[in-house]
Amino acid sequence: MPAILGIASVLLGLVLILADEHVSRAVWRRAEEPEAGSTSVRMLGLILFVAGGVALITWQP
Secondary structure, three states, X not given: OHHHHHHHHHHHHHHHHHOHHHHHHHHXXXXXXXXXXXXXXXXXXXHHHHHHHHHHHHOOO
C-alpha cells in the first residue's frame, strides 16, 4: 500500500509541475496575478513529487 501511495504522489506531483498554468487557470479563475496561482501549484507539485520519492525509497517489502 505505501508503494501505491508513493507512486500516486510522484505522478500527481509531476502532473502539477508540468501543467501548473493550466491548473492555475482552472482553479483560480479570478486571480489578480495568474503567476501567483501557477507558482503555488508548482510548489505543491514539487512537495508531492519529493514526498512520493522519499516514500518509495524508504518502502521495504
